[in-house]
Amino acid sequence: MTNTLGLRPLTARSVVLSTLLGSHPPRLAARYLVRVGDLFEIAEGTIRVALSRMVAAGDLVQVDGTYELTERLLRRQARQDESRSPRTRPWDGEGTAGAGDAEDAGGAWEIAVITAERRPAADRAALRQAMAALRLAEMREGTWLRPANLTRERPEIVDQQCTFLIGRPEQDARVLTAALWDLDAWAGKAHALRAALDDADSLAERFTVAAAVLRHLLNDPLLPESLLPDAWPGAELRGHYERFEQDFGRLLVEHVLAP
Known part of the structure; x- marks a missing residue:
């Protein structure tokens, strides 16, 4: 056990x-x-x-x-x-969300793209740890995302190395969720x-x-209820x-x- x-x-x-x-x-x-x-x-x-x-x-x-x-x-x-x-905010998975809609997160996802260049190994390791603490999932190297249903502060090392975007998946969000988290x-x-x-x-x-x-x-991962299994x-x-x-x-x- x-x-x-x-x-x-x-x-x-x-x-x-x-x-x-x-x-x-x-x-x-x-x-x-x-x-x-x-x-x-x-x-x-x-x-x-x-x-x-x-x-x-x-x-x-x-x-x-x-x-x-x-x-x-x-x-x-x-x-x-x-x-x-956890500090959460409404996320109904139905609305549209643009860059200015962070407070009304209807269906929006936050997307972090690593834009810093020539990062030392220590900075890369620290960023990976910080992204996990923010409950972001790595879709591919350099791209992290999650539903925008959490309210939390980002550490400085994240803002230094990443650019954040707000968007929505074209595919079923539940399919994407299943691919990102077990x-x-x-x-x-x-x-x-x-x-x-x-x-x-x-x-x-x-x-x-x-x-x-x-x-x-x-x-x-503290996902919205609509994306969780029964x-x-x-x-x-x-x-x-x-x-x-x-x-x-x-x-x-x-x-x-x-x-």
């Missing part, structure tokens, strides 16, 4: 990181993070070693006895938050993760499965994760943050 569901071993680092990524603001005192470790039977010394290593690796900064996420992980937290509560594979894994979260008994097992759920939600499990999987988050939040209040 570990390989098929993308489950990762529970470690001191993963416990600290997942706890801070789920905290708003994402900072906790060392003593509280030690108590979180206690919930998973991780020794205090192991947690403190992990904290030191995470600071050295640039994952955390230590400020006045508290540990906070660095800028890179704050961006990851923002992506995770968006995957749980929706059946995403849905199948979502159903399996939901079942695994329901079946998990121990806190450690639920925590591990919930982390895999969150990673899977990051890969949800009984799409995205909302249901989000609901299951939210219930875990609420349960874990109560546990933190009662056993970690209590005086």
